[in-house]
Amino acid sequence: MTVPDGAQLSEDGKYWWDGADWQPVPEGGEQSTEVGQLSEDGKWQWDGSQWQPAGDGAGGGAGGGADALVGALAGQGINLAPEAADPGYIQQVAAHVSNWYEGLDENAKAIVDALSKQGADTLLTDPEVGVVSEGDPLITAFSGTDMTLHESLMATNQALEQTA
Structure with missing residues (x-):
């Protein structure tokens, strides 16, 4: 490949x-x-x-779960674009970012959370940081909140559980 x-x-x-x-x-x-x-x-x-x-050939990968996920995330204060609301993809990105975050020491977590609380979640998309691809829709949605990265991830997981 x-x-x-x-x-x-x-x-x-x-x-x-x-x-x-x-x-x-x-x-x-x-x-x-x-x-x-x-x-x-x-x-x-x-x-x-x-x-x-x-996609599964029957309406793409987003399907009806996408609308429910957009609503559940909005209820948590995260505004995800409907076209980016593929539950499988969102779950995968949230798990990947959570694993990265959990690997940080307490000082690094505090720094990341302080920056993300100010909308700098997009630092995760910086090629030098390399946690997710540039322009990732979930991380872009996180940057539109005043939540820490940890809070955004917890809110995302709650929304995913709601729509599962």
């Missing part, structure tokens, strides 16, 4: 994030994936900037 243009790379540059797992970068470093291309397992589709859950 080739590395898509703009894919998140590991610090050592030997792996890239496919939306679900770290994949090894091919020896040649090829980096071109066409928009709409499916991953080898058929579960992910390249949207031109990041891998998205592939």
Whole structure:
């Protein structure tokens, strides 16, 4: 599998994030994936900037759960764009960011929470930080709140549980 243009790379540059797992970068470093291309397992589709859950062929990956998720998140104070409300994708990003956050020491958590409370959650999309892909819709929604990253993640998990 080739590395898509703009894919998140590991610090050592030997792996890239496919939306679900770290994949090894091919020896040649090829980096071109066409928009709409499916991953080898058929579960992910390249949207031109990041891998998205592939649709099921019957209305796409968002479906009716998307409306419920948008409402549940709004009830928690997080305004997610309806077109970005794929429950599987949101759950995956929230789990990934939670794992990253839990790996921080208490001082780093305090710094991240202080910045995110001021709307700087988008620092997670910075290529130097590399937690999520640039422009990630969930992190963009987090930046529109006055919650800490920890609070945003807890609110997201509550919304996901509500709509499960």
